[in-house]
Amino acid sequence: MEARTIVIGDVHGCIAELEALVSACRVASSDRVVLVGDLVAKGPDSRKVIDYARDTGMLAVRGNHDEALVRWKQAADKGKPLPRLGRSAQEALDQLKPAHLAWLAELPYYLELDAESVVVHGGFEPGVKLEKQSPDVMVSLRSVLPSGKLSTRATEGAPWASKWRGPPFVFFGHDAIRGLQREKHAIGLDTGCVYGRSLTAAILPERKLVSVPARRAYTEVRRAESA
Numbered sequence: 001m002e003a004r005t006i007v008i009g010d011v012h013g014c015i016a017e018l019e020a021l022v023s024a025c026r027v028a029s030s031d032r033v034v035l036v037g038d039l040v041a042k043g044p045d046s047r048k049v050i051d052y053a054r055d056t057g058m059l060a061v062r063g064n065h066d067e068a069l070v071r072w073k074q075a076a077d078k079g080k081p082l083p084r085l086g087r088s089a090q091e092a093l094d095q096l097k098p099a100h101l102a103w104l105a106e107l108p109y110y111l112e113l114d115a116e117s118v119v120v121h122g123g124f125e126p127g128v129k130l131e132k133q134s135p136d137v138m139v140s141l142r143s144v145l146p147s148g149k150l151s152t153r154a155t156e157g158a159p160w161a162s163k164w165r166g167p168p169f170v171f172f173g174h175d176a177i178r179g180l181q182r183e184k185h186a187i188g189l190d191t192g193c194v195y196g197r198s199l200t201a202a203i204l205p206e207r208k209l210v211s212v213p214a215r216r217a218y219t220e221v222r223r224a225e226s227a
Contacts, residue, residue, distance in 0.1 A: 003030040005113055005204040009189030010063065010173040011035060013043025013092065013218075015052060017199040020212045022056075025201055034111060036173035037063025037121030037139070040104070042194045042219045046092040050100045062107040063121040063174065064139040069093055073101045088219065109138040113204070117169040123160040124170065125150060142175050154178050161186035171202055176221060180209070195221045 006025050011018050027033060035058055040046035042065070053060060062070070068089050075082050085093060110120040110130060123141035124133050141150055143157035151157050154177040164170060166185030173190040175181065180200060181188030187207065193199035196217025201210050 003028075003032065005032045005034065006201050007034045007036060007113075007119055007171045007189065007204070008201045009036055009191055009199060010038040010176065010193065011043070011049050011199065012038055012065070012194035013040060013046040013049055014193045014199060014214065015043075015045045015048040016215055017193050017212055018049060018052065021199050021201055021210065024212050025203060025210050033058040034113070034119050034171075035060035036119055036171060036189055037061045037107070038065045038173060038190075039063070040069060040092040040096075041065040041086075041088040044218055045095070047095040047097075047100060050096070050103060054103060059111060060107050061111050061119050061121050062104070062109055062139060065089060065092070066104045066107060067135075067139050069096070069101060070105045073098075073105065109133075109135050112168070113171075116167060117171065117204070119171045121172060122152075122174045123172055124164065126160065126163040126165065130168075140174070142178075159183070159188070161188060192221065194218050 039049045072083050110118055112118045120138050122139045125137050140152045141160050142154045143151040144160050144163050145151055145157040154175050159178060159181055161181055161183040164185050170186040172188050175188050176190045176192035176195060180191050187202055189200050189202060191198045191200040193214045196214045198211040198213050
């Protein structure tokens with residue numbers, strides 16, 4: 001079988017669903033699996049998700065929840081005031097060992113899959129080259145307002161991907177409220193597994209979509225989601 005790339009949406013600690021999706025995609029040892037970030041928080045087992053990703057050689061980009069834990073660890077190491085963590089982030093932190101946090105700290109903000117496609121967690125500012133993109137934008141962007149201002153909220157403006165003209169083609173997550181997004185130059189893969197919906201993968205090169213249902217809802221969605 002020809003080697004494939006399998007890009008998986010936001011896992012958020014949902015280890016059972018991640019394992020089920022890997023099985024549904026019939027992942028082979030020659031395949032490359034890439035997670036779109038937010039491996040941790042909100043769901044049941046952040047530690048097992050990281051262990052599974054590391055043990056199976058998965059790649060990943062950094063999501064906003066991963067970033068929150070990395071920044072907390074960096075502040076702690078430097079003896080600086082610790083950033084405030086929400087309840088789910090604190091629960092994730094309590095599960096993790098220093099090695100898990102070190103692994104998260106090594107994750108890039110975006111990953112080029114080939115000459116034509118890239119993975120990021122949040123998004124890219126339209127009209128800006130990849131190497132000039134802000135880390136904060138890459139982990140948190142959801143929308144573009146009519147004024148051109150960027151927004152972290154899904155409840156205002158237009159999806160950033162609808163404004164993205166490419167190249168490259170972008171696979172991203174972070175926007176469970178809007179769910180699966182299929183734009184001309186981008187696919188959004190956050191289908192709200194942690195909220196009881198589904199976990200979704202795109203299989204390259206054909207961009208075939210495969211989903212598995214969530215076992216249950218692990219947390220409630222925030223309608224004005226900005227975190």
